[in-house]
Amino acid sequence: MGGQHPADSEGQDAGPDETSPEPKKYRSFWKELPILIVIALVLALLIKTFLVQAFLIPSASMQNTLQLGDRVLVDKLTPWFGSQPKRGEVVVFHDPDNWLAGEPVASPNPMQKVFSWIGLMPSAGERDLIKRVIGVGGDTVECAGPGPLLINGHALNEPYIYPGNTPCSVDGTGGQFKVKVPKGYLWVMGDHRQDSADSRYNQSDKNHGMVPVDKVVGHAIVIAWPINRWDTLPVPGAFDQDLSTRSAAPAVP
Numbered sequence: 036m037g038g039q040h041p042a043d044s045e046g047q048d049a050g051p052d053e054t055s056p057e058p059k060k061y062r063s064f065w066k067e068l069p070i071l072i073v074i075a076l077v078l079a080l081l082i083k084t085f086l087v088q089a090f091l092i093p094s095a096s097m098q099n100t101l102q103l104g105d106r107v108l109v110d111k112l113t114p115w116f117g118s119q120p121k122r123g124e125v126v127v128f129h130d131p132d133n134w135l136a137g138e139p140v141a142s143p144n145p146m147q148k149v150f151s152w153i154g155l156m157p158s159a160g161e162r163d164l165i166k167r168v169i170g171v172g173g174d175t176v177e178c179a180g181p182g183p184l185l186i187n188g189h190a191l192n193e194p195y196i197y198p199g200n201t202p203c204s205v206d207g208t209g210g211q212f213k214v215k216v217p218k219g220y221l222w223v224m225g226d227h228r229q230d231s232a233d234s235r236y237n238q239s240d241k242n243h244g245m246v247p248v249d250k251v252v253g254h255a256i257v258i259a260w261p262i263n264r265w266d267t268l269p270v271p272g273a274f275d276q277d278l279s280t281r282s283a284a285p286a287v288p
Contacts (some may be wrong), residue, residue: 096225106260110255123274130239170222178203197227209235220245
């Protein structure tokens, strides 16, 4: 007399109730595209704000270092870590005190405005200038006759100056000067000395031609466009010498 085991009454072939997993659902590319675009725009905006930004060269004032129409990339990161502009650097800065009065302002179309805002195109509509830093806070900068330019009594050899130009302009309207740069300011000049409305010709403004350091956007590090003009923008070797007041030679009468 053998009784049935519970398993026999349930049926020996019965197994666990297994259900097949549902396949994962992936978003379509077109649904993800707006998210990707937003992420790309945010990244581009962060890069423009904190890292680098493109700028268009609008004039001949920095020839032959920079040509009209060049696009340069400007380092905006190092100032966040307390780095100050140095002699010899090519810097982009906001108009200190109406230096660009009378100059035409570009009128970009809506698409250019968007690309400019996120840093993918040069900021054509901004009132910015680009020049070379000659003097920093505490320096005495002087031009007498055709040159050379003196920084704290040291003559500066400037091979980057536009061919045919003299280091100092003998024009009677600002090319001859002797200035002491206050702390927190810069004295800037264009490489095309006879075609640059720089610190020399703005000495009647509220800053006496000086550029406040807090107006500096950053220093140009590379010519990015056109391709055949690609080049870095290092500080010229002329600024490697000790230009401090401590080592200045006695002034020659």
